[in-house]
Amino acid sequence: MPTLQDVAREAGVSKMTVSNVLNGRRDRVSPATIARVMEVVGRLGYVPNATARSLSARRSNIVALAFPGCDSGGVESLMNPHDSVFLGVVESHVTKAGLYLMAHSVTSVESTADSLRSWNVDGAIFLGTRADEVAALQAAYDAPMVFIDNHGTSPHISNVGIEDRLGGHLAGRRLIEAGHRRIGFVGPRFDEPGVVRERHAGFVQALAEAGLELRPEHVVRCNASFDAAVAVAQQVLAAPQRPTAVFATADIIAAGLLKGFARAGCPVPDEMSIIGFDDLEVARHVTPEITTLHQDIPGKARAAVEVLLAQLAQWPAVRSERRVLGVSLVERGSVGPPPASVR
Amino acid sequence: MPTLQDVAREAGVSKMTVSNVLNGRRDRVSPATIARVMEVVGRLGYVPNATARSLSARRSNIVALAFPGCDSGGVESLMNPHDSVFLGVVESHVTKAGLYLMAHSVTSVESTADSLRSWNVDGAIFLGTRADEVAALQAAYDAPMVFIDNHGTSPHISNVGIEDRLGGHLAGRRLIEAGHRRIGFVGPRFDEPGVVRERHAGFVQALAEAGLELRPEHVVRCNASFDAAVAVAQQVLAAPQRPTAVFATADIIAAGLLKGFARAGCPVPDEMSIIGFDDLEVARHVTPEITTLHQDIPGKARAAVEVLLAQLAQWPAVRSERRVLGVSLVERGSVGPPPASVR
DNA sequence: CTGAAAGCGCTTACAG
DNA sequence: CTGAAAGCGCTTACAG
Structure with a gap:
């Protein structure tokens, strides 16, 4: 494997000149020298050693x-x-x-x-x-x-x-506009600051603006996993004063709920509405396709x-x-x- | 940022001894020295410089x-x-x-x-x-x-x-066992050796063993994309002597076909059977869930x-x-x- | 426009 | 069990 030294020798210049050519400091080198160096680089198939470069330049790339x-x-x-x-x-x-x-x-x-x-x-x-x-x-x-x-x-x-909070807000508003008054929330815990907390906050605010409240028995914990969501669908359905719509904080949860509801004989959107978040591919895979908040990953x-x-x-x-x-x-x-x- | 040198100085040994300790050549160092070095390493928060190590060891990790x-x-x-x-x-x-x-x-x-x-x-x-x-x-x-x-x-x-070929074979056999005689194939091109070619070969072999042939008009080209598969479902349905089942070389294709068939009013599995490949999550997301060949990624x-x-x-x-x-x-x-x- | 020298922070024979 | 020295392949001031 050829080194800078090899190129320099072959081109009849110093290592530093080769280095200058290779690193774009070409204003410091004459065109003729540049050409000669590049020719040798190509001929020898020289590739700079990145570890050596990192070590001396104090920059790893x-x-x-x-x-x-x-x-x-x-x-x-x-x-x-x-x-x-x-x-x-x-x-x-x-x-x-x-x-x-x-x-x-x-x-x-x-x-x-x-x-x-x-x-x-x-x-x-x-x-x-x-x-x-x-x-x-x-x-x-x-x-x-x-x-x-x-x-x-x-x-x-x-x-x-x-805009996680806005997303939650839009989700809530969409469900309210559709006529829902009892709306549930399904998502992971949000003790700590994070996207779920924001989405939840926006959602709750939208409800509040419509004079609605998110009842504790209508919030269901669920990790962002399809299987978890399938399982959790039961809980949503079993809640007192069962909600007629839910906001899921992730599409994968929405998809799982969709399946869980279907299995329980509660078809979406006829008996239950769902809105998701993320606009991942899964939202279009399932039937019905999931209404969701798009984010540009x-x-x-x-x-x-x-x-x-x-x-x-x-x-x-x-x-x-x-x-x-x-x-x-x-x-x-x-x-x-x-x-x-x-x- | 402390270096090997710093550790050596602080521990009162040579760099090479520190190096030996850190690289597990501990049989060459006395227990007392090891302890002293490790203490200094911990106290200084020393972390070896990987680029320097790569350069001298000719091994990058x-x-x-x-x-x-x-x-x-x-x-x-x-x-x-x-x-x-x-x-x-x-x-x-x-x-x-x-x-x-x-x-x-x-x-x-x-x-x-x-x-x-x-x-x-x-x-x-x-x-x-x-x-x-x-x-x-x-x-x-x-x-x-x-x-x-x-x-x-x-x-x-x-x-x-x-075992791609075996997978294709199993897929074909499964469909045959279900009673199908006109079976289609949907997948990417396979001019070159590769998984698709193998799956196709196994599939064709299974058909042949049952005295069936894969008719050219029943093989439909489709990239491994959901949307492409949705679109291509029409072609499958429009084929002369429409197949009653298809083998899709990837679950994502199977899922797309599922949607395409449903849209065309051709429900799966009542009017059309589908078997996929990979056993990705998408196979369980959709309804009906997709029968497929599992591989252990x-x-x-x-x-x-x-x-x-x-x-x-x-x-x-x-x-x-x-x-x-x-x-x-x-x-x-x-x-x-x-x-x-x-x- | 070009170069000689020092140095980046390690490891590797080689000695003892 | 331990160390002094050379060297890995570059870049970086510094000179000229």
Whole structure:
């Protein structure tokens, strides 16, 4: 494998000249020399050694994408479409920018920080981190970091997210407009700040604006898993004063509910309406197709890379930046009027 | 950021002793020294510099996972569940082994090879490479490589795959057993060796064993995309001597067909049977749930990492290895007898 | 426009 | 059991 030295010797110049040519500092080299060097580079098939470059330049050209590791339930990471699509789009933009992507599931903040430091990673994008983890991460490693869907209040973190609260609000309003008065909520817990909490808040507000309240017995806990949602459909149906519509905080939950309701002989949208969130493919796979709040995942990924690259360029004089992408209601077939029996 | 030197100075030993302690060559160091070094390492929060280590050790501890880049159609990579689940599982095993994962979409063999060389990657796993690409890759970079689902004939490549042909055979047999005599095939093109070609071959063989033939007008080309499959359902229905059942080479196609048939007023499984392949989540999302051939994607990912690690250990005296995982029929609701009208 | 030298932070024979 | 020295392949001031 040829080295810089080999190229320099063959071209009859110094290593530093070759380095200058390769790194775009071409204003410092005569055209003739550039041509000669490039010819040799091509002929020898020279490829710069990235580890050597990182070591001496104190810049690795590596961007890390950290995502939640397999949770306690043993569910492997990247099983969910949101994270995997996000990763794919981030990879393409990172590569396009001439950088490299290290994929890293975070099992502990410490080990993640160690990896970043060890590779002297230029910057990192974090999926699904809690507020306390964010602080620990920032304290442990000094590089641009952008967080995704973080709803922490700290002004010192960069974030790319969406209008979760508005989404919840639109979901609630849509159901109310359809004539529903008893509306349920199905989603994961939201003790901590996060997208679920925001979506819930917006939803509750929409109800309040219509003089409605979200009754405690109409909120059902459910992880973002199809099977969990199928199972939980029973609970919704068994609730006192059964709701005639539910807002599910994720399409995968909405899809599971759809199946659960169907099995229980409660057809959607005739007897029960459902509205989802995310607009993942699953929303169109099922029948009826799910009315949901669209979010632009590729757009989020693109924005995340943009923000990170901008900060890389400014580093270390970074100003944190928050980007919030819009959401929009997409009408499909899972929302209808309340059943006649209750109208 | 403390360096090896700092630790050595603080512990009152040489750098090489610290290095020995950190790299597990502890038989060469006295227990007392080990303890002292470890204490300093902990106190200083020392983390080895991976780029320096890579450079001097000629071993990067990086494993690359290469997957197909966004195709000409502009479809982003990792949009498909198979690849993303595979990536997630590979990441977890690679990390568990103390290695790092570089995620890389391949747009050209050359640029991929350059990346591998540049980082001096220890080994790589390739998703979705064609036979000619395999050869080019192996020629361009000398390190253990394991390919996934490759059906090339070269004995010199390591591969982890599944019994695609058997799967196709089982699919055909299942449909025949249900009483079907006019059976269609829906899947991508298969001019080149690959999983689709194998599945098709097994399928055709099953038909032949039952004295049936796959009529050209009953094979419909369709990419592995839901929307494409929805559209293509018309073609299946419009075929002369319309088939009463179809084998789709991927669940996502099966799901699309399901919707397409339903829209056309041709209910599954009453008027039309469908059997899929992969056993992805989508097979259970839809109604009726799709009868399909199960493959163990996490198992494949685990096997791929195992094979790679074994070869890393033997390197450069590697023997190529082929692992083939089983498939199994999972009965659900999309296969029934032919409609009465044709019986 | 070009180069000689130092140095990035490790590991690897080699000695003792 | 421990260390001094060389070297991995680059980039970065600094000179000229």
